[in-house]
Amino acid sequence: MNISVRAPISKKSIAALVPFLLVSVSTSLAQHKITVDIETDTTIWAPVAYLSLIPDFNYLNTISYNHIIEQSGISKEGLYEFSTEYLPEEEHLYRVHFSKKGDPPASLILGGRDHNHFFLFAERNSNISVTVKSGNRFINDLIFQGYSPNKALQGINTMLEALDSIDQNGNIVNREYAIEAIYEDIKTYADTCSFPLPSLYALYNINYAKDYDNNPAFYRRYLHKWRSQKSLYFREFRSSIRGEIKPSWLIVIIAGSVMLSIILTMYLYSRLKKKNNKNPLSELTIQERKVFNLLKQGKSNKEIAEECSVSVSTIKSHVNSIYSKLDVRSRRDILDIEY
Template structure:
């Protein structure tokens, strides 16, 4: 039956249904057109209050120390946000390795290069991306920093890390100092566990960065040395900066060699000193050299246990002369009796 032959009410209903189908088809086609292609990109739909400019800015964060600094030179791309909230960045010019980026919006009348840190009007969030990334971002309310990621594991972890940090801040806001310290330590430990189990290098380091690791290095040095060992092949500036802040682990093999060398050196030095002592003339030997030829003969007879009379007869000298020589020998050898002469070391 032709539409013109229908009663007015029926024709109206049919026209309305046809129009609705056409509208839905066009809407779905537009949505499909925006999200269907599989090319590398950062895109999504966001809901914004009227206080914000309908424009997104993508900045490259080359170092973790620059996460909360802002300048126009850091912005590498811009995207308009259309009336449906859709935005898109083509990213085929990005490096092939993961880098850290920041997406932000700015208020109407404010500088494009402005970020708000903390609170409900926080106007930025961070992502990890490379030239092959396919990142879809949505927010379910008008809070720009509260976003979700579709089918993007890396940035879902980043989002989880940021949620933990926000929870730390909100919990500590009204807590006592002691409770705040306990809460912070507990959440930072959770962040370190995420870093430890994460299989994406930069995402893992991002979690560690958010745990404020620099105040924990001295107390937990082994953990950070193990972390460096795990990612020893990572040579990005992010990791170079991190590695420079962690004390290097002493090589166990080198330590063993050093200990062995020290022991050998000690033994060698001991042998050398002992040899020198042995070669050095004994004090008593030096004293013997001060004796005259006649005194040495008498010394030998004294060592043999001869009496003055026997020495006198053997050497054909008077007893008084023998006594005089014996007295001189005692003085030169610093002894007081024949017994000491007998025990005297030649």
């Protein structure tokens, strides 16, 4: 049996679908990339840009080949480009850096006119463009377009630049106050920022570990706010904060040892007390107990031997055994025993 099914599509409806198909095909063919439009002086800098994936925020100032994932030469248009199609699906922090001619590719310069890198957030298939504000040269006053979290990053970087400028221009008297004020601004920014990773990036730039001692409630609230965040960045942050909250292992071990000693002492004491409370006569044999009662009555060995119908030497042996078991030395001591 043959069943033929005919799709009920008219020529008109096919014509209507064509624009949608074209749009979806062109979207799938469009390249997702990070485009960096920064003018580099090629007499100083090698015409290559490197892209590193920063696995957690503790590595912000670390340079390693292990982090470099891509490099780009300069295009005819004077641009550096990195495809984002192979990047991890989830959002990560990346660093783009340039190396001076003669320096190794893995080269990091922090501060000064030769500051050679910048950070950006990206995820798979992001389209990001980075340019320098007109009038500025090299990595100075960057403009990010195409991926919203980088706008927040830009805001944080502006505040961090203000921090650097205090060191360079501020006077010693008001420097500390000014730095504290900017730290507070950055913290407020982190608290109100709607993008989780830029928010956390801000905290890592104000030495949060030190600030935690002054305001642990802020950090507890912060962790609660972002409790659904499962990225490595947040896991690392959570573990460092919990490390602050948890007592150290040393304290746990010392407390455990003290508790154990107390329990052991109490046990030994109770055993000793029990032993002391025990009737000492219970350790005597029936015959010894009979002899003991006669000794209490003040009878001599001979009298006891006659009463028990045994020899005097047997009674002497019983008496010695009684002395030993009751820890006494004389008949007088036996008379003093109360039971």
